[in-house]
Amino acid sequence: MEHNDQKPLFLLFCPTATHAAPGGGLQSPHPDSSFYPSIAHNSRRTYADIMTNLDNSIGQIVSALSESGMLKNTIIIFTSDNGAPTTGSKANYGSNLPFRGIKNTPWEGGVRVPAVVWSLALSSEIWNGLFHVTDWLPTLVSAAGGRVNKTLDGINQWSSITVNTNSRRKEVLITIDDEEGFAAYRRGDYKLVIGNVKNGDYAGTKLMALRKVMPAYKPILLSCETANIFNAYLKISLNITTAMTKRNATIYHNRTDTVNTPLCVPTLEKGCLFDVKRDPLEARDLWNSSPDLVRQLTLRLRAYWSEMIPRPPLKRDNRSDPALNNYIWSPWDSQFEEVQTQPETSPIFPLKITMGELQSLVDVNFHSFSNNLTDYLRTMSDTLFRSVACLFYNSTMCYKSYGNIL
Numbered sequence: 001m002e003h004n005d006q007k008p009l010f011l012l013f014c015p016t017a018t019h020a021a022p023g024g025g026l027q028s029p030h031p032d033s034s035f036y037p038s039i040a041h042n043s044r045r046t047y048a049d050i051m052t053n054l055d056n057s058i059g060q061i062v063s064a065l066s067e068s069g070m071l072k073n074t075i076i077i078f079t080s081d082n083g084a085p086t087t088g089s090k091a092n093y094g095s096n097l098p099f100r101g102i103k104n105t106p107w108e109g110g111v112r113v114p115a116v117v118w119s120l121a122l123s124s125e126i127w128n129g130l131f132h133v134t135d136w137l138p139t140l141v142s143a144a145g146g147r148v149n150k151t152l153d154g155i156n157q158w159s160s161i162t163v164n165t166n167s168r169r170k171e172v173l174i175t176i177d178d179e180e181g182f183a184a185y186r187r188g189d190y191k192l193v194i195g196n197v198k199n200g201d202y203a204g205t206k207l208m209a210l211r212k213v214m215p216a217y218k219p220i221l222l223s224c225e226t227a228n229i230f231n232a233y234l235k236i237s238l239n240i241t242t243a244m245t246k247r248n249a250t251i252y253h254n255r256t257d258t259v260n261t262p263l264c265v266p267t268l269e270k271g272c273l274f275d276v277k278r279d280p281l282e283a284r285d286l287w288n289s290s291p292d293l294v295r296q297l298t299l300r301l302r303a304y305w306s307e308m309i310p311r312p313p314l315k316r317d318n319r320s321d322p323a324l325n326n327y328i329w330s331p332w333d334s335q336f337e338e339v340q341t342q343p344e345t346s347p348i349f350p351l352k353i354t355m356g357e358l359q360s361l362v363d364v365n366f367h368s369f370s371n372n373l374t375d376y377l378r379t380m381s382d383t384l385f386r387s388v389a390c391l392f393y394n395s396t397m398c399y400k401s402y403g404n405i406l
Helices: 042-067 132-145 158-165 217-222 223-234 239-247 290-308 353-364 373-389 398-405
Strands: 076-079 115-118 169-179 182-187 188-197 273-276
Touching: 042 076, 042 223, 132 158, 169 290, 169 373, 182 290, 188 290, 217 239, 273 290
Parallel strands: none
Antiparallel strands: 076 115, 169 182, 182 188, 188 273
């Protein structure tokens, strides 16, 4: 590893393994092998082979850090940006079970991912706090002894992770998709989903049913390169009991709530509300039983929606072809071009406004939103007043941009 160990190192490794090209399927490192006979589905077997190579690449990085003498003073994070695309034109046959949804959806299967944070300075714990991808920057700056003085979307959660205390994050704007016309927002344990949301079932059930008897986990774990490095270099022996406890802690075993339960799918008239701490499978809709909470979260989401900058038309740039960059997917333009083409008006909020929601504009305590009523209405301005107008005009005309959800 060619790096001066007297200088700080930040290494971001983003492998494209497990990604599938549109209609091209997965490419196995061992196309003729009979690896993983316990997996009956051919594409799932290929996926497992790719994941093994990804695991090995992490071992190679750990080995390089060890050989350079940097491992003892290193923080290693392994995480993902989204759930697997189990189905669709870019399916890789990964599974997000037991959660609902796939990549590019706001369901837990599409947005909820585990992470591993390792350092010799950290004790062995399981942290269940709420963490958003924007939190990594201030958190890692703090871990390195620095301080972020600018206002950011992210929150420094290093102390919460290291001491295993409650998350400092209270809310997450999960997504706003102005093209498909859906959005999701979480405050505390409650999650709101609205709009034209597809692929909300439990994808991958049939794939998992094809599993055979799995090989023993212990010898595989104890023989991996990282385990060998820990043992030889750090004098740390992996405890298989502890490893299994943590492995099982990442799995939600109770799926009885989903049996014969109609799943909530948002419409123009109503969205879906879940307590994702008690119901991470998003099987029990609380929309009708919690009207006050629905109004509060909807108003907050309306404010976020109004601040959104609509996406401009997609522009193809031939310079993005990875064949021009040694087949590596990476930024291709050092000069970020300012996009001038913006829609004249923002897409309308994909949920009908109700008289009860208007009444709550008067009743709600706006201090909790850190602004007053005038500023709040001004922020929501166009999208809010167009929604109000739809109370008195033909709703099909008002919401024609999302007519496919009517």
